[in-house]
Amino acid sequence: GENVEQHPSTLSVQEGDSAVIKCTYSDSASNYFPWYKQELGKGPQLIIDIRSNVGEKKDQRIAVTLNKTAKHFSLHITETQPEDSAVYFCAASMAGGGSNYKLTFGKGTLLTVNP
Amino acid sequence: ETGVTQTPRHLVMGMTNKKSLKCEQHLGHNAMYWYKQSAKKPLELMFVYSLEERVENNSVPSRFSPECPNSSHLFLHLHTLQPEDSALYLCASSQEWGFWEPGELFFGEGSRLTVL
Numbered sequence: 001g002e003n004v005e006q007h008p009s010t011l012s013v014q015e016g017d018s019a020v021i022k023c024t025y026s027d028s029a030s031n032y033f034p035w036y037k038q039e040l041g042k043g044p045q046l047i048i049d050i051r052s053n054v055g056e057k058k059d060q061r062i063a064v065t066l067n068k069t070a071k072h073f074s075l076h077i078t079e080t081q082p083e084d085s086a087v088y089f090c091a092a093s094m095a096g097g098g099s100n101y102k103l104t105f106g107k108g109t110l111l112t113v114n115p
Numbered sequence: 116e117t118g119v120t121q122t123p124r125h126l127v128m129g130m131t132n133k134k135s136l137k138c139e140q141h142l143g144h145n146a147m148y149w150y151k152q153s154a155k156k157p158l159e160l161m162f163v164y165s166l167e168e169r170v171e172n173n174s175v176p177s178r179f180s181p182e183c184p185n186s187s188h189l190f191l192h193l194h195t196l197q198p199e200d201s202a203l204y205l206c207a208s209s210q211e212w213g214f215w216e217p218g219e220l221f222f223g224e225g226s227r228l229t230v231l
Contacts (some may be wrong), residue, residue: 004157032217042206043117043222044158089158093217103220105157 002027004092006106013080014114021109023090024072029093033066033073034103038087047088048075080113087111118142121206121223130196131229136226138189138206146218147189148213152203152225164189165211196230203208203227 003026013019022079025033031052036044050057050073057064061075066073073092077084090106119140125139128134149161162185163171178200180192187205203225209218 009155012185017136034217035221036220041224043119043224044221045222049219062188073155107155107157 002030002092002102002103002104004090006090006109008109009107010110010112012112012114015080015082017080018113019077019080019084019113021075021088021090021111022072023074023092023106024070025092025093025104026071027094028068028071031095033064034091035064035075036089036091036105038089040086044089065073067084067102077111079092082113082115085113086110117223119206119219119221121127121226121228122197123226124224124230125227127231128193128196130198131197133194135193136191136204136206136228138188138191138223140189140206140208140221142208142210142221144208144210144218144221145186146209147183147186147224148207148209148220149189150205150207150222152205162191168192188201193228196228198230201228201230208217 005006005019006023037047038044040103048064050066065074087108087110089108093102122137146165148163151159157190160173161175162181167183178195182190205225206223207220211218
């Protein structure tokens with residue numbers, strides 16, 4: 001089955017700096033890679049996703065890059081703000097046939113943005 | 116507000132108790148999920164219901180029993196749990212559009228379970 005490794009487990013940055021979280025996956029058939037953000041006391045929320053037919057996707061201060069050859073993908077947050085502080089989860093699956101059933105999550109990265 | 120409501124938010128139970136967790140989604144979605152979240156572990160999928168029919172059961176112990184009476188409600192019945200079952204239990208829903216289109220998961224805020 002799929003295995004997703006996520007690094008680092010904790011990340012502390014100064015407000016305004018960039019933050020990068022990296023994930024690797026094992027199943028070359030995986031083609032859907034979402035990122036979820038979980039704030040304290042809340043459930044995870046989708047912030048961005050990417051499919052394997054593109055190498056990069058951006059949404060304002062958030063971007064995700066995908067390297068299918070190396071089987072890794074990364075989340076980039078620029079101009080970090082205190083409200084970006086949360087736990088971030090990457091996930092991987094093969095889209096098709098109910099892909100959410102087969103989502104494999106990483107262990108999460110606790111991002112702290114210091115004012 | 117994500118449109119997915121879980122009750123209770125906190126639950127403490129002994130190993131011989133029977134209790135239930137409830138989830139309700141107000142989004143009109145056609146799939147619902149139970150996930151277990153433990154510290155320093157990935158989210159673990161426990162059960163999936165699509166159109167009220169269970170389609171996935173990831174080898175969860177029988178002391179956890181799901182029930183999905185309709186597309187808006189999902190229950191997790193708990194009995195004779197172990198202390199290692201203490202965790203945050205998250206309910207989620209999604210709209211599955213078709214074979215190639217994964218739907219976004221909408222999570223509730225979770226039920227924090229402590230087994231004494």
